[in-house]
Structure formats: structure tokens, C-alpha cells
Amino acid sequence: MGVSGTGKSSVAAGLAQLLGIPWIDGDDLHAPEAVARMRAGLPLVDEDRWPWLDRVGANLADRTAAPRGVVVACSALRRAYRDRLRAASPGLRFVFLDGPPALVRQRMEQRTGHYMPATLLDSQLATLERPDAGEPDVLHTPIDMPVALIVAGIGAQLLRQAEEASAKVSA
Template structure:
């Protein structure tokens, strides 16, 4: 077995199902969910709400906050599951540096499916007009260490959570007794 996975990031573009899969996975595993969107500063939410994509500078403080929260939850003995787009390799490396043994579950889907899902998602600050910028920014994590890619276009949330859970079990997840 390679390095054990102590925590997970559920990643991908907007609309891929990060929050739903994280919630289902936490129920299966007893892990603690961390919703990455809640850590965005107001300026980032305003920018995205206006249809303006975030840049590396916009994401820097947000990523620092996520790193701090991963460490905080891990220090309490809980197993964190973070939702975060983690679109660039450098963002993933930044998160990995915060917590050794961090695994990534990449929820892949097509731009068409992502746009449709985001367009029908009520009450979220991310408009479907930003989907193209998400795909333009995305640097696929396929082939990176401790990374599982799953087809989020054609599988249910429950199936995706089951696959992620099985993978995590095979990579060191210890179930609570």
C-alpha cells in the first residue's frame, strides 16, 4: 500500500457534485465535512456573483484558510473531507503541504453537464457563465499521487460516494469503532 490517506479533497469544476458527494461520503465514513465555499471572502463571492472569474491572487487567501481548517480538523482527531475546486496543480500542492496523506477525488464531467447543473442550482453565487473559465483553468489531476478520478456525468451521488469510500478504505481509512 502507498502512503495512507488521512483526509480527502472532493474536487472539480462547479456543478460536478462536490458538496453532495462529500456529504454522502461523510455519512459512509464518519468523516467530517468541510465546505470550501464557506471560506471564500466576501470579495470573492461578489466577484463570482458578477460573473468575473477568480484569479490566483483571489484564491490565495482562500486556499490558506482551507489549509488552516484542514489542519484544525485533523488536529482534533477527525478525518476531514474538504470540498474545493482545486483546479490547478499548484492549488493541490498547496493543500497537500498543509496535511500529509491528503487524497483527492476528482469528479470529472463535461462542460455541457456542468453548465446545465449550475444553471439549475438555486441560491448559489456561481453563475453558469463561469463554467468555461473553470474548464480553462482546470489542470487535470489524473496521474497525480493519491488521486482518484470518477465520472460524475453518469453516476449517482451515492455511487460516487461508495466508490470514493472503497478507494479510501483501500488507502488507509480507519473506521471508527
């Protein structure tokens, strides 16, 4: 999760490969009207986001399609959005990809073929509610290193947390 340009799709693909589970790009779940809005440089509003979040949540919760779980790249900028996803898929974990706005803007300006223009970064940053200690299911991850190192770090954190959880259950 995080603003556009933080590497959500690249990290999600790498993490899914590491974990041996499928991944879904949340961008593919946006309604055509929402994509058209963003392509035109218009920020989404909650009314645009709620149905999209419901589609993301349904994909997270679909154990028939992905019995071992799924990784989804999704902005989930506000706490209410994350809570909606948590309700759809209990036990959900978030990885908050975070970096300096100048780095994110540079990445957005350099990428090609994406409908989200760099001009919308400021609106995303304004919408972002940074996860805090009240959301213990969020791993905070800086984006100022290669994707492979980010993925390895996330994988190590998830493994460590799973081992800690297992130790608490068997203690």
C-alpha cells in the same frame, strides 16, 4: 475537487457521513469580496484564491477540530493549488469529480441559491489542470451516476487503498 457544478458539496457530505467525520464546504471559506466577484460573473484570479486555499488548508490540518480527519469540498483546479493544500495537510487525498462540460453546465443552470453563475464554467474549465499520473493521491471519479453510487465507489476505493497500504507496512 473539480469545477463548479460537479457535485462536490453533495459528494463531500455523503462521503463524510460514510466515513463518520465532519465536512466543510470550501465555498463557505471564500472572502466576501471573492463571492461578490463570482456573483458578478467575474472569474477569480490567483490573488483571490491563495488566501482562500490557506483557509482550506488550515481547516484540513486542524486535528483539534477534527481528530479523525475532515472532508472538504474545494475546487483545487490547478496543480499548484493542490500542492499548497498538500503542504498544509500531508497525507491529503483528493477526489477529482469529472464530467462532460455539457452535463456540468446543465447542472449549474438547474441549481438555485448558488452564487456561481453557469457563465463562469468556461473560465473554470480553462483554469483546470487535470490531475495526471504525477499525482497518485488523486482518485478520478466520473459524475454521470447518482451521488449515492459515487460516494459508495469512492468509499470502496479508499478502503481498498488503506488495506493495500496496511499490507505494505506489515509485509
